[in-house]
Amino acid sequence: MNYTASHTLILHNIARFIDLTELEKQKYLSLLTAIKVKKKTFLMQAGDITQYEYFITKGCLKVYTLDEDGAPHISMFAVEDYWTGDMSSFMTKEPTRYFIQATEDSELLGISWANYELLFQEIPKFERFYRLLYQRSLVSYIRRSNHGISLTAEERYMAFKKKYPKIVNRITQKDLAAYIGITPEFMSKIISKVNRM
Structure with missing residues (x-):
């Protein structure tokens, strides 16, 4: 079967963890919803009930919360x-605390809760896929939390740049500062210092 570029990308992502037959691939793809989001548009805002789990096939999005100020x-x-x-x-x-906003025109594939449950009934091996996906996500979250406690702002920037070389040039310095946890001015000083090294 000829797949779209988006379908090929998500099937390749899944193939890292589980093997699917041709029929299983077709069934899975039939459960997905294609979504397009323009730059600066919100995919989700605080207070919304999350309707989908999203896979990015094109573009860049940022996930964030707002503090009291x-x-x-x-x-x-999140990128391709x-x-x-x-x-x-x-x-x-329950309502989310997060905002998800496109920083570039973006294309996604979403799976709804009903289709997520149906997927596990019809292709049980997807339970393994999502378990491994969530385990990796949890490990990433724990590492990020530890970096926030144990690394300096400069070290956090260097770690981000090393781990996500394809993302660092696609985001604004202001957004990078909000990720590192510092002011944009301090971010500018760190970048200048690192570039002089």
């Missing part, structure tokens, strides 16, 4: 071949 705290950037959403809201149907 309205300052953003970015928890992740990444999954994003709020798993807690998705599973509990």
Whole structure:
């Protein structure tokens, strides 16, 4: 079967963890919804109930919360071949605290809760896929939390730049500062210092 570029990308992502037959691939793809989001548009806002788990096939999005003063705290950037959403809201149907906003025109594939449950009934091996996906996500979250406690701002920037070389040039310095947890001015000083090294 001829697949679209988006379908090929998500099937390749899944193939890292489980093998699917041709029929299983077709069934899985039939459960997905294609979504397009223009730059600066919100995919989700605080107070919404998360309707989908998202896989990015094109573009870049940022996931963040706002503190009491309205300052953003970015928890992740999601680009091609990444999954994003709020798993807690998705599973509990409680309102999310997160905003997901496109920083570029973006295209995604989403799976709804009903289709997520149907997927496990019809292709049980997907339970393994999502378990491994969530385990990796948890490990990443723990590492990020530890970096926030144990690394300096400069070390956090260097770690981000090393781990996400394809993302660092696609985001604004202001957003990078909100991810690192510093002011844009201090971010500018760190970048200047690192570039002189």
